[in-house]
Amino acid sequence: MIGLTHYLVLSAILFSLGIVGVIRRKNLLMLFFATEIMLNAANVAFAAISSYYHDLSGQMFAFFIVAIAASEVAVGLGLLILLYKKYGTLDLDNFTMLKG
Amino acid sequence: MESLVYIALFSPLVGSLFAALYGMSPKRLVTGVVTSLLLFVSFVASVMLLQHVVNVGPVRVELMDWIVAGDMRIPFGFAVDQVTAVMMTVVTLVSTVVHVYSNGYMEHDKGFNRFFSYLSAFVFSMLVLVMSDNFLGLFIGWEGVGVCSWLLIGFWYHKEDVGRDVNPSISPSWAANEAFIMNRIADLGMLVGIFLIYWNIGSLQYEEVFRAVPNLDHGLLVLIGIMLFIGAMGKSAQFPLHTWLADAMEGPTPVSALIHAATMVTAGVYLVIRANPLYSQIPEVSYFIAVLGTFVAIFAASMALVNRDLKRIIAYSTLSQLGYMFAAAGLGAYWVALFHLAAHAFFKALLFLGAGNVMHAMDDELDIFKMGGLKKQMRWTFLYMGLASLALAGIWPFAGFFSKDTILEAAFNEHSYGIWFVLWLTAGLTAFYSFRQVFLTFLSDERYKQYGFHPHEVQKYVLWAMAPLAVLAVVFGWWKESFMEFVTQLLPAYEMSEHTHHMVWILIVVTMAIALGGIAVAYVLYAKRLKRSEKIEQSLPYRVLSNQYYIPILYEKVFSKPYAELSDIAWKEIDLQVVDATVDGIAHVVEESGDGARKMQTGNLSDYLKWMAAGAILLAVLAVFAALKH
C-alpha cells in the first residue's frame, strides 16, 4: 500500500530537485521556480504527516505556506521585472555589486 | 660646635650657588673673590673643628632624615672624628689655595663664573663625602664629585674631538665622559657592597656597621670588602680603571690640582681607611689591595718615565702615589696611608699649580721638550716645583720622606719583601722622572726660544697663594709623631716590630740612596741639555710606555667599539627585524587571512546559495549523527 514513507520520499525527491535547481540555475526566474518546488515539497511532507497522524495542524500549516509563497512570489516577481528593466538581463553572474 | 660643622660644610655650597647666578654672564671678579672667601671660611671652620677634636673629641650632627623606606632609615648625618677632621683640613686648605690661584689662572676665560661655581660645588661634594656618618651619605658625595669632575674636566666643551695621535685624550668632553662612565662602573660595585651591608647588618651608619662586623661570616665580609674596594678602584683610578686619570688632564690645571692630586682621587683611599674595621677582618683582601697598589705604583711610574706632556707626568705620579697609599692601607698601616694622603695633597697640588704657571707662561704648551731654562724667567715657580719634587722623591727633610719611608718600613715590617722591593724601586723611578721633568723644564738648554715663546712669571698674589702649600710640603713631615698620636685614637695603631726598629736606619739609607740616585741620573741626562735619541724613541719599550702600554686603545677595541656595534645590531637586527617584525608579522597574518576570507564574498547570489546549501546539508548530517549517538 501507499504509506507515509512514500510521501516522505516524494517530498525528499522534490526538495532535492529544488536544491539542485537553486544551486545550478543562473537565471533568476528559474531560481524562483526552484524555490517554489522546495516549498511545495515541504507542503507535501506537511500534508502527508498530518494525514497520517490525523492532526489537522499540518494541513493548516501547508495552507500558510501556500499563502506566503504566493505573496513572496508576487513581490519577488515585481522586483525581478524592475531588475530586468534596469539591467536588461536576469543572469546572476552579472549581479556582483555586493562583492566585498 | 654643630654650627661649625654646618659652616664648614655649606659655605662652599653657598659660594657655588652664588657663582651659578652669574653662570651665563661674562666674567665678574666678585664670583672668584666671594667663592674663595667662602672657601677660606670653610677652612677656618675645619681648623677649629680639628682643634676641637684634638682637645675634646669627635662632633656628631644629624641634619634631617633623607630616605626612609621599609626598615631603611638614612639621615643626612655628619660626624667629624679624627680622620674626617684631617681630611676636611687638607681638602679645604688645598681648595682655598686653588680658588685664589684660579682667580689668576682663569683670568681671561669666558666661563670664569661658571668655573668657580663648579669648583665650589666640587668641594662641597667632597666635604659631604668625608663628613658623612653613613655609607649612603658617602655615596652622595661620591657621585657628587663624579659629576663635578665631569663638569670640570669637560669645562672647555667647545673643543672638538681629534685623533689619538694628535691628543691621546681626544677632547675634554670625551675625557669627561670617560671619567664619568669609568667611575660609574666602579660605583655599581660599591652599590652592591652597600646593599650587602644593609641587608646583613640592617643599617648603613658607620658606627653600627663596624660594631657588627666582627660577628659576621667571613665570606660575607670578603664579598663586602671586595665590592667596596671596586668602588674605590674607580675613584682612585686603580688598574684597570685608571685610564681616565691621565685623560682628565684635559681640564683646566687648577682642576687637576684640586681634583686629581689632592681630593677626589683620594676618596678611594679614604673609603678603605674609614672601613678599616672591615678590612682588618679580611687580611687576604687587604693584602690584595696592597699588591694591586704596589703594581699601580710601578706601572704608573713606568709610564711617567718617557712622557713629554707636563701635566701627564704629574698625573702618572699621582697615580703612582695613590698606589703607595693603597699599599699602606692594605698592609694595615692605615694612619700611614692617611699621612701620605695629606702630605701628597700638599706637594702634588703645588706641583700642578706650578705646572699651571708654566703653561700660562708658555701659552698653554705642554711639551717639556719645547721648554728648558725657564728658571731664569720663573724663579719662584722653579723653587716651588723643585721643593715639591724633592718632597715627592722622598728626600729628607721634606714631607714625602717621612710618609713614603714609613710605608716602606711597614712593607718591610710585614715581611712583604716583594712589595718593599717594588716600592723601593719605584721610589727611584719617581725621583728620576720628577727631576727629569724639573730639569727639562727649568734647567737644560732654552729650547723655547726657537718656538717663539715669551715666558714670564705669574702674578704676585698667585705666588703668595701657593706659599702655604710650599711651606707644608717642607714641614708637614716633621709632625709625623703628633699626627700618629692623633689619628690612632680612631685608627688602629700600627706598631713596627723590634726587628724593624733595628733595620730602620738601613732602610732609610737604602731608600735615600736610590732616590738620590734617580735624581743624579736625571741630572746627568737632562740638566745640561736635552739629548734626543731616535733609536731610543723608536724602540719597543719606549713606544709601549709612551702609549700607556696601549691600554686605552685596547679598551677602545675590546669594549667601546664592540659595545657600539652590538648596540647597533641590537637595534637594527634584533629590535627592528626580529621583535618588531614578529609583531608586524602577526598583524600581517591577520590581514592576509582576512584578505583570503574576503574571496568568499563574490557578490554572486548563486555562490552564496551554494554555500547555504552546503552548510545546511552539513548541519543536517551532523544532526543525524548526534541523534544516532544517543
Added chain:
Amino acid sequence: MENILSVLIFFPLLAALLGIVVSKETIRVYGITVAAIEFLLSLWLWFAFDTANGGFQFIEYIPLVSDFGINYYLGVDGISLFIVVMATLMTLVGIISLGEVKDLKNLIITLLMLEVTMIGVFVSLDAIVFYLFWEFSLVPMLYIIGAWGGEKRLYAAVKFFLYTFAGSLIMLVGMLYVAYVYQSVAGVWSFALTDWYALVLPISVQKWLFWAFFLGFAIKVPMFPFHTWLPYAHGQAPTVGSVILAAVLLKMGTYGFVRFSLPMFPDAAVAYIVPVGVISIIMIIYTAMVAYAQEDMKQVIAYSSISHMGVIVLGTFAMNAEGIAGSVFLMLSHGIVSGALFLLVGVIYDRRHTKLMSEFGGLASIMPKYAVIFGIMLMASVGLPLTIGFVGEYLSLAGFFKVAPVMTLLGGFSIILGAVYMLSLYKKSFFGPVTNEANKKLFDLDKRELTALLPLVAIVVWLGVYPKPVLGPIDTSAKALVSFMHEKAQTPEAKAVIHVSKSTKEAR
C-alpha cells in the same frame, strides 16, 4: 570634601565639554586655567590625605549593576595618591608647553579628556570601572598621535591602540575569571578590589591568572618583548603626546602590578620572580644598548624610558617595602624626568624641525639655559644622588637585592649603560664646536618653555634632597601591602620571601 575623587575625575570632562564653546583665542588660557585648577585640586587631595594610614581613603561607592557586583567604587592610598598628583601636574605642564599647534582647541580638549581617564584608572577600586578607564585612555591618545603626529602617525597610532588593546583583552578574561571564582566561593558577584583581596585563590589558579594579568600590564609598561610599539608611538607623537604617554600612561602598567598582581596572587608573584626578573634585566640592558645606537634624540629617550621601567618592575617584585616603595617613587620620578626630557627634545624640534643628533653639536655654546636644564634632567635620569632619580632607583635595586642579588647586579648595569647613552647624546648634541650653520642663530628657551620646565627642575631637586613628604605615605602603604601579602601567602616559600618590615604599623 569626601567626593574629591569624583570631582578630580569629572572636572576635566566638564571643562572639555565646555571648552567646545570657548573661542580659539582664549582656548590656551582656558586650558591652562582648567589644568591648574585640577592640579590644585589634586594638591588639596594630598593635603587632606592622612599620611599615617596605609589603607584606602576618600572612598566613594555608588552601585551601578548590583546584580553583577559592578559598582562605582573609588579610593586612594599612598601608592595611587602621588601618581594622581603627578598626572595632573604633567597635564598642566604639557598644556603650558604647547606652542604653535594647528587645531589647538581640539588638542586641549583631547588632553583634558585624557586626564579624565588617567585619573580614573588610578583611583578606581572596581575592576570593571578600572578596565573602562584603562581602555578609554587609549582613545584620546590614539587621536593625539593620529591627528598631530609625524609622517607615519597612522601606523604608530593604530599599532599602539591594537597592541595595548589586545593585551587588555587577555587581562579582561583574567578579571572575569576572578569574578567567577569569587562568585563560586562567596555566592555573590563582585568586581570590587577589596572583595577580591579577601579571596584566597588556589595556587594553580593563581599562576594562570598571574600570567593573564601580566600580559595586559606587560604590554602597557612596556616590557620586552612587547615593547616595540613605544618607539613608534613616541617617534610619531607630538611633544605633548609623548610627555603624557611617558609620564602617566606607562605607569598604568606598573601600577597594575602593584594594585592587582601582588595582593591577589602573592604566591604566584613570588614563584615567578625569576622569569619576571629576567625579562626586566633584558629590558634594562637590551634597551639601553638600543638607545645608544639611536641617531634620533627622541628615540634615545624613548628607549631609555623602557630601560628605567625595567628597574621599576624589579622594585615591584622585591617583595619588601623598600623595593615596592622605591618602585612607586621611581614611577613618579621617571614620570617627571622623562616628561621633562621629552619637553626638552620638543624645544629643539620646534626650532630645527629635526631630532637627528647629527644635525646638532655645540648647542651648549648657543643655548646655555637649555643646556643646563637638559644637563640637570640628564643627571636625574642617570640617578645622581640629590636628584629625584636616585631615591627610587636605589630603593628598587636595594629591595630587589634581597630576593635576587645576582640579578640585581645585572639590573644595576642600568646606572652604567644609562650614563653611556645619555652622556653620548649630550656630547653629540651639546658639546664640541658648532658645526652646523643652522644652529648658530637658535634662540634659547623662551618664557613659555621656561614656565613649563622650571617647576619640573624644582621638583627634581626638592624631592631629591627631601623625598620624605612623598616617600612617607608611599612607604606606609607599601608596608601595609607587604604585610597583607605575607598574611595571604599560602606556600611556605612565599612566606619566606615576602619580607615584612619590622617597623610596620597596624595595616588596613
